[in-house]
Structures are given as C-alpha cells and as structure tokens.
Amino acid sequence: MNQMKPGSRVDRRRFLTLAGLAGACAAVGVQPAAAEATPDPDIVNLPPWTQALGAGVNNHPYGVPSPFEKDVVRREVTWLTASSESSVSFTPLYALDGIITPNGLCFVRHHGGEAEIDPTRHRFMIHGLVDKPLVFTMEDIKRMPGRTNRVYFLECAANSGMEWRGAQLNGCQYTHGMIHNVVYTGVPLRAFLEAAGVKPKGKWVLAEGADASAMTRSIPLEKAMDDCLVAWAMNGEALRPEQGYPLRLVVPGWEGNMWIKWLRRIEVGDQPWGQREETSKYTDLLADGRSRRFTFIMDAKSVVTSPSPQAPLHARGPNVISGVAWSGRGTVTRVDVTLDGGKNWTTARIEGPALPRSMTRFYLDVDWNGEELLLQSRAMDDTGYVQPTKAELRAVRGVNSIYHNNGIQTWLVRSNGEAENVEVS
Amino acid sequence: MSRSARSFAVAGAVLLAFTGLASADAVKLGRPALPEEIKAWDIDVRPDGLGLPEGQGSVSQGEELFQNNCAACHGEFGEGVGRWPVLAGGQGTLTSERPEKTIGSFWPDTSTVFDYVHRAMPFGAAQTLQPDEVYAIVAYLLYLNDVVPDDYVLTKENFPTVALPNRPNFYDDDRETTEKAFWKATPCMKDCKPKVEITSHAAVLDVTPDAGKEGDKPAGAVE
Known part of the structure; x- marks a missing residue:
C-alpha cells in the first residue's frame, strides 16, 4: 500500500493526519516523547560561540561561506576531457535553493x-x-x-x-x-x-x-x-x-x-x-x-535537486522535494512530480519568481513513509512544450547526439534515504 | 519667488544647457574602428572562402609542421593521443555505436579547419602560425583524410573547391516539426502506465567522481 501522500496544498489538519499515519509505520525519524528524553547538550551547555567574542566585521573583506559548507563547491569529472584548460566544472545544484546561482x-x-x-x-x-x-x-x-x-x-x-x-x-x-x-x-x-x-x-x-x-x-x-x-x-x-x-x-x-x-x-x-x-x-x-545544425534553443527541462544522490533523505515523515525547471522558449508554467516512476503525477508548487528564460524553483511537500521512490519531474512552458521522457527523445534522435538531452531524470530513493541515478521503463 | 527658489531655477536652466536625455539612436560613445584594427582582429574564414589570407602550403610542408606543432596531442597521423581530438579516419562510423567525428568523417567545411587552426592552435600558442604554415597544415590534414593527394598544394585560389564528404548531411534545426509531439495539450496525470521497471543503474558503471573508484572510461564526452 502506498502511504506516500503528496500534496501541493496540504492544510495543517490534513498534514498532521498524514504524519500520524506515517508515524504508525515508520521507525526512523520519529522523535521520542518529551517525558523520556534527556536534555539536549547543545541547549543546556554553554557553547563557545555564545561565551567568547567572534571575529570582527572585516574578518573577510570579501565574504566567504561558512566552513561548514566547504563541500558545496564546483566539481569536475576529470576523465571527460584531455586538459583542465579545455574542460568543464559543474554547479552543485543539489545544495542550492531559490533561483539565483551564487x-x-x-x-x-x-x-x-x-x-x-x-x-x-x-x-x-x-x-x-x-x-x-x-x-x-x-x-x-x-x-x-x-x-x-x-x-x-x-x-x-x-x-x-x-x-x-x-x-x-x-x-x-x-x-x-x-x-x-x-x-x-x-x-x-x-x-x-x-x-x-x-x-x-x-x-x-x-x-x-x-x-x-x-x-x-x-x-x-x-x-x-x-x-x-x-x-x-x-x-x-x-x-x-x-x-x-x-x-x-x-x-x-x-x-x-x-x-x-x-x-x-x-x-x-x-x-x-x-x-x-x-x-x-x-x-x-x-x-x-x-x-x-543551428539547434540554438534550449528546450524545457527540470530536475529534482533534493533528494538526489548527493542529497539523500535523512528521516521519514515530512520532507520537501525540491527542484528547478527552465525553458529557453519562454516561461515555466507548471512542473509535475511523480513518486512512482511516472504512473501518477502531482503538480508541484512553483515558488518565487517564474521569469521567462530563467530557472524556476518548485517544491512538493510530502510525508515519506520509507517506501522506495522513483522520483521524476516534468516541466511545461508557456508554448505548451512538455519535457519528454528519455525514451521519447531517443526515439527521435538516437543516442549519439551528445547535445540537448532534456529528457526526464529519474532518482531511485531507497528506504534508507539514499538516492541513485536510474532509468525506468 | 523666494531668493532660494529663484537661484534654483537659474541653476536648473544652466544645467539644461548641457544635460539632456540620451537615447540609443543618438549614441555619441565609441570611436571609429581603424582599418588596421579591423584587420588585426578580423581573421575569420567563411565556407565560401571569404576571409582567407594570401598564401599556400603543400602536404609535405604540412607533414613536417604537423609533427612539430600538433602530433604531441593529435598523433602523427591525426589519430589522437589519449582524449585529445582525433582528426582523421572515422569514415562510415556516424551511425555506429561509437561515432568517430573527424574532419574527414564529420566536419562539413574545409574553411573551419583553416579558421580554427589559425585562431586557436597550437593549443597554448594560439595565433603564432603564419598563413603559409596554416595552409600547409590544412593540406596535410586533408591528405590524412583522403580528400587530396600527397602532392597537393593548397592555396587561397583553390581552397573553396575542396569539399568535405559529410557536407550534405547537415540540415537546419527542425525540432518544431519533427518533435511536434512534445507540445502536448494535456500530459497524463493518473494511471499513465501499468508497471514500471528500472532499466539502467548509474551504480553499474561507477564512474562518478568522489565514488572512490577508478572505473572504465565511459562513453560520451563534453565537446
């Protein structure tokens, strides 16, 4: 039985009901009741950052991210190219939110x-x-x-x-x-x-x-x-x-x-x-x-950025499925998300500015019961273009074109929360 | 009118004497480009030969230049070293599992070889080759791809007559007609397929950086 209940407009009462359902069958991520709990040392002990003075205002004349974010960096795939001067590094989409890339x-x-x-x-x-x-x-x-x-x-x-x-x-x-x-x-x-x-x-x-x-x-x-x-x-x-x-x-x-x-x-x-x-x-x-030749326009495309292989789920219960969509033909008008590999779809919530030829952020608030997911997103734009499946693309283009692969991406999310890049029938 | 208001009005009139709204059709910025300046930068060569400099070079001259300037990356016969580009061979592979896209098998225009070698090669020493040297290297590359015989001399005059075999196989973007089915009025939302099976796993190849293992070099590349 699929107890995964996606909803773009989950009201508080319904959300609580779903959480209760998930709690009934989920061992991971359920908080112990207050009576049995021991006090959190991060609350009851005085941390150094509360006791001692921190760095001055111009510690970094040009600011840098927190050291705790040190893994959020561009990365390259060294086997792709012969030299680093003619190569590519990749945006860490999995760790970003909103629509603007730093x-x-x-x-x-x-x-x-x-x-x-x-x-x-x-x-x-x-x-x-x-x-x-x-x-x-x-x-x-x-x-x-x-x-x-x-x-x-x-x-x-x-x-x-x-x-x-x-x-x-x-x-x-x-x-x-x-x-x-x-x-x-x-x-x-x-x-x-x-x-x-x-x-x-x-x-x-x-x-x-x-x-x-x-x-x-x-x-x-x-x-x-x-x-x-x-x-x-x-x-x-x-x-x-x-x-x-x-x-x-x-x-x-x-x-x-x-x-x-x-x-x-x-x-x-x-x-x-x-x-x-x-x-x-x-x-x-x-x-x-x-x-x-002259295939200049980038067609509509989307991807779920979290969860994804570099951003696993950590707990059952409430989770936010997050992703980005874009279209070179115009404005993203709708993004649908499926949790079962494309059998059933739910329209996600577009949040923040939806501008022409810009990335657009979407969310789907879910309550995860630990069941395996086959997660996909599907973008639509204001010309009526619908992001195709990889099978639909290959049927027209074959597999040798290298460029313009805007097919629907699938992440397999396992019951332990880890995600893998897969394809489905 | 108060004294201060009057002086403000006077100042406004003075300002208007040299300040107006600028518009794009009356831009007074920039200066004329001199012919020498245009010549220094305008080195592009078109498929019809427009932009070719005076000069010439033979296959044999090109062979020597290629061994000295190009072979370290592209191989003695344009076969490519490691992941550096392969420049020759590959005919008949475009519909195969591993297409080999070389000058002879894929590139549509000879002019592109001249233009690119002249503007960006040798890698790390761009725009150091003289026009005659570029003609010779292009002649050698055409010879390696069986487009010209070994005694060929490429010149500005005979250049546009040298056609590459794959030229007819390019056509303009037709996605809006051949992929018209992707403009769907109402994409399926419920019970869209009876069953779903996983057909491909990235973990099988295991080539992701940070995975801690050195897998086989997979297909595909950024070009």
Whole structure:
C-alpha cells in the first residue's frame, strides 16, 4: 500500500493526519516523547560561540561561506576531457535553493583557459556590414543609455550529454550541473548595432572572445537585435573572470556556448561563418547519420535537486522535494512530480519568481513513509512544450547526439534515504 | 519667488544647457574602428572562402609542421593521443555505436579547419602560425583524410573547391516539426502506465567522481 501522500496544498489538519499515519509505520525519524528524553547538550551547555567574542566585521573583506559548507563547491569529472584548460566544472545544484546561482558556484566551461584581462585594456569592436565600424572601451560601454537587469539561465548544450546511453553519473551536479542562473546587468546588443548602423544585407553576426581559444559563434541578426545583452555584471558585481570578465554576451534561452565570454568583437555578415563550435561541435548527430545544425534553443527541462544522490533523505515523515525547471522558449508554467516512476503525477508548487528564460524553483511537500521512490519531474512552458521522457527523445534522435538531452531524470530513493541515478521503463 | 527658489531655477536652466536625455539612436560613445584594427582582429574564414589570407602550403610542408606543432596531442597521423581530438579516419562510423567525428568523417567545411587552426592552435600558442604554415597544415590534414593527394598544394585560389564528404548531411534545426509531439495539450496525470521497471543503474558503471573508484572510461564526452 502506498502511504506516500503528496500534496501541493496540504492544510495543517490534513498534514498532521498524514504524519500520524506515517508515524504508525515508520521507525526512523520519529522523535521520542518529551517525558523520556534527556536534555539536549547543545541547549543546556554553554557553547563557545555564545561565551567568547567572534571575529570582527572585516574578518573577510570579501565574504566567504561558512566552513561548514566547504563541500558545496564546483566539481569536475576529470576523465571527460584531455586538459583542465579545455574542460568543464559543474554547479552543485543539489545544495542550492531559490533561483539565483551564487557567482562562485556557477559552472565553468573554458576552451582555452581563463583569460585574465585588464579592463582598461579591453576593447569591444563592431564591424563588418555596418555604416560606421566602432570601437568601445569598458568606460564607454558603462555610459551607454538603456542599461537593463535581467535574470536568465545559461545551460551548456552538452548538459546531461553523458546520459544519452543510460544512467551514468550519480548526482545532479554531474547530470544537470552545466547550468547557472544569475541576474545580468548590461546594455542590449541592439544599441551597439544601431550605433554602428547595420547595412540591409546584414543577416548574421559573429561574436568573438578575447581568450586563447578566440571563441566564435554565428548568431542570427534577428536574435542579436531582439534580447541579447552585452553584460558586465552578474548578481550585482563585476563578472567573475571565469565568466568572461570584463564583458560577456548574453543570449537568452540559447545554448551556453553562444554566450561568448571576454567578448571583444561583433562582426555583421550576410551568412553564418561555419566556425568549429557550430559545425564539428554543437551539431546534433542523429541515428541516421545526419546532423541537425543551428539547434540554438534550449528546450524545457527540470530536475529534482533534493533528494538526489548527493542529497539523500535523512528521516521519514515530512520532507520537501525540491527542484528547478527552465525553458529557453519562454516561461515555466507548471512542473509535475511523480513518486512512482511516472504512473501518477502531482503538480508541484512553483515558488518565487517564474521569469521567462530563467530557472524556476518548485517544491512538493510530502510525508515519506520509507517506501522506495522513483522520483521524476516534468516541466511545461508557456508554448505548451512538455519535457519528454528519455525514451521519447531517443526515439527521435538516437543516442549519439551528445547535445540537448532534456529528457526526464529519474532518482531511485531507497528506504534508507539514499538516492541513485536510474532509468525506468 | 523666494531668493532660494529663484537661484534654483537659474541653476536648473544652466544645467539644461548641457544635460539632456540620451537615447540609443543618438549614441555619441565609441570611436571609429581603424582599418588596421579591423584587420588585426578580423581573421575569420567563411565556407565560401571569404576571409582567407594570401598564401599556400603543400602536404609535405604540412607533414613536417604537423609533427612539430600538433602530433604531441593529435598523433602523427591525426589519430589522437589519449582524449585529445582525433582528426582523421572515422569514415562510415556516424551511425555506429561509437561515432568517430573527424574532419574527414564529420566536419562539413574545409574553411573551419583553416579558421580554427589559425585562431586557436597550437593549443597554448594560439595565433603564432603564419598563413603559409596554416595552409600547409590544412593540406596535410586533408591528405590524412583522403580528400587530396600527397602532392597537393593548397592555396587561397583553390581552397573553396575542396569539399568535405559529410557536407550534405547537415540540415537546419527542425525540432518544431519533427518533435511536434512534445507540445502536448494535456500530459497524463493518473494511471499513465501499468508497471514500471528500472532499466539502467548509474551504480553499474561507477564512474562518478568522489565514488572512490577508478572505473572504465565511459562513453560520451563534453565537446
């Protein structure tokens, strides 16, 4: 009998009833009655932090997390790539909440290492099919009219790319951690293009970085004139060096590789440039041997971040299932969660801002009786797109495409609370 | 009008003389880019050959340059060392269990080889090769992939005529038509399938970092 009772609107009375039911059959996590208990030493004994003075206000001129959070860090998978300069580290999604990724935990993908650029020596050039080729300094850019703040997710197209052939990595940090979500401050790219004057023949732009890979991507002019930003700040402070300090391109909803870091150049042209990152990479090889190109948009996707392999359940009884959802096509309108591998679904509670092309947080408050769970989440966006199962994706694409794996993730949560990455029929 | 109000009004008028609202269509920021500056940065090469510099290089010149500058990572014949990219071979593998995506088997455009070697290679010494050297290395890579004969000399003039075999097998994003079924009006909520079985376990491979064990190198990679 399944006594797992999910509810997005559990009122207090119903919740207590369910807790009572769970308590009747659960040994773990039930608190002893007050009469039998011994006093908690953390209450009755004077702790050092209450007795002695702590550190002064400027102990850390730039603040750092508590030492008790030392394990909440980016991690890499060393066997993935040949060198650390052309590699990736992953966001610890399992330990985060809300929708904003802290700057120091945003995943990092480099192709030629982290460029260290003196902002006074950085230049931004617009040229090609324009009336007036222009050069801007960082000071010029920060004086531009039309400054905006926008929250967007940035997801690498290869996020979940290791999972095409089956469950492989144990932890949402590794399966889904090539994503972050921050608020950017910048100026629309359109302002620079209009200042230079795009000629009627202009249809594409090439964006280029100043790093040792001189990263380049072709972007349709329509997108460049729509919502792309030239950004210099994230979460209220200057971009981190690993995120492209002093300047990066923001390409909302589109694959992360296009968000050129250390942005130094925009060229306007009449056709795409066929660069390495849009031909030999970031094209999607399908089962018939043909490949899709220009698959820029990141489709709707979600993942349960807790519980997950790195964030097991610790007790029966009340628990919060937490996760994130996003869509490059628009706004996440609904997330459904299943506890039984997709037989039955319950709509989760979207909590906090649900912004277009931003991560969205969802919760499902449950009362866990220790039964094994097959936990999944399914995102929907305002275009009506529903996150597909991995089987549905493979039926269309095969298993060799590497990129754009937005299939539904399954965690097997065992009765001891540990979780494992699995796939289900 | 009080004395202070009058002086404020005067100050306001003075301010207006040099302060207005800036708009994007009247930006006075930035300066003209000089032709020399554009030339220094505009090194991109398109599939139609636009952007190619003057120059030429032969397969044999390329072989020597490749052994000295590239083979440590890519192997003598472009076969790849360790997890460094494989550049040659792989023809006929794109529908197999382990596709080998090389210049000859996968890349659509010769221009990409030139552009990328010129802008980002050798790894750690980017943009140090002269145009003639890049032409020679590209010629050698085309030879390794059976695209040109061993006496070939690649030049700016003959470049756009060299086609790569996989070119016709790329097509534009068609998800909105081929994956139209993913736009579902009402996804199933109750009794969606009769039974559920686990078909795959990550623990079987055991390749997760921090797991404390060194497993086999699994399939797939970040590219």
